Amino acid sequence: MNPWAVVLADLRALRWIAWLAPMLIAIAVAVGVAVSAQEAALRQASARAADDFDLLIGAPGSATQLTLTTIYLRPDALPLVDGALLNALAGDPRVAAAAPVAFGDVVHGHPVVGTTAAFAARWGRIAPLEGRLFEREGEAVVGADVRMRLGDSLTPSHATAGQRIGVERPEEAGHRHEGVHYVVVGRLPRLGTAWDQAILVPIESVWETHGLGNGHAADDALLGAPFDAAKVPGVPAIVVRPKAVADAYALRAHYRQGGTMAFFPAEVLVSLYSVLGDLRDTIVVATVLNDVLVFAAITLLLLALAGLRRRRYALLRALGASRSYILLTAWLGAAAILLTGCLGGLALGSAGAWLAAWFVQQRTDLALGIGLGVRELAQIGVLILVASVLALLPALASFRTPVADALRS
């Protein structure tokens, strides 16, 4: 059997409703898809950004703020932890690597982050895409999205970063560290995090820029640990890579006392996600309700239309069509409308999610990978199935009416 001719005739008979109904479905589906995809992508991207930050140590304060400032480079004034801790960590057998992270300067809106060359390369996980890592003071490595070329000379300013990337604001121009220059010697690959907009320099340069010495006993000491315990200044944050899981927990417990704060960024993220999750649940319920309402309205419309098609079904029966042919005709007609709407909604929702991801990236530098989840697809599949099966009811009911009566109707 081939009911497509009748299905197409039925759709033609709907005229503008055949366009409007899928459009309404598309909008309803798009809202749900966009919200859900966006939330999932944000969660994944934020978790991925924290990948190299196993354990954070800072001065007692807000773990959330330390996480936001260190990992997502959201600017804030942080209390400093004693720099001598760096030497203690360097000699701790439970520590695979430790690196200071310091902020405070900016170049054209890009945050200048002081750290070690080892952490700039994420402890060997990445290598510069162009050039090399910094090897001496006055050298800088830029993130993938910093629009500067190798060999460019930079003068940092003491200002808040991240206001407008690529633009020198009056605050920045008024607080320039005259006499301090960095030369770009390398570019890092894209990480999909806020660090793609950062300018990474030796921690010693940041200290010296602010008149705190270089943290070493001699002016011409090699960069990085060991530092001189007597001269090393305080730092906002220390990133620690423990050797093992047990070491991580032991270090966290150890540095939660004695004037320091230690935590796994994942703990903060879980806490944030629980808030985000509550919000997500509310949004998901709202979007599902939205979908259900629209689908209910469309199903009622299809039921009404199918009711009006009693005469068409009667004609098909009179000409000898089997019940399966008539049911297939009714189901395909409804499914075509629903499927068209859902596919349109998926496309529209994905486009919306991409657009939202672009805006999020502009604000947070988090690269959100938008993808449709199995859950959304399954949800849409169930809605199509239920609604199209419900649309069969008038066709089923028509079998109870004598053909001659229905033809007269």
Added chain:
Amino acid sequence: MTQRLTVAALTVVRGHTADSGRRILDNVDLVIEPGAVVAITGPSGAGKTTLLQAIAGLTRPATGSVAWGALEISRLPQASCDHWRRNTVGLVFQDFQLVGELGTLANVMLPASFDHWRTPALLRDRAIALLGRVGLDARAGRAASLSPGEQQRLAIARALVRDPRLILADEPTASLDTENAVAIADLLVGTARQCGASLMMVSHDSGLLRRADHVLRLAAGRLMSNGGLAG
């Protein structure tokens, strides 16, 4: 193969029960031999259309039976009745009952879509030939855009496309001008005779009545004359 059509004590009632409802057909007996051309006349409301519908299995009799050879149509389950009608009967409705959104060829080939995913070339050729014989272009637009006369001719082409053994036509020339009515009468009767199909038509068209082997008259649901037919 064309069979003898036997209608025995057929009573069709419209209403809630057989006792309280109005009798549209009242105890009708009729036998149509294979290949016979039979015309039915009678005043409006006499039950002519209902008789055709009961024979086609579109309406269930209160009592009595309709049999096609040994096959008792009025007792068949709905699915079997649909199958029999699909393969045996060609129906021409008084009000055409076309699918207005489909073109002429698609309307004629509609019954073929019940069995085939792709219409066999033979059937398609036959459909195009039939459309030519009723004076319609196979590439003409939607059925809804045709004149009533064209729609009637299209309905006749659809009824004949599957080479039915029993043609039931309700006022097949009512919407046609004299010239077209003659052509359609020739087509219907000629096709029936050529294929050995039985033709039963409700009509007041004298041209059609003249071509019939037998003319029956229905009045108030009763068969007043059987034109010499057995039954």
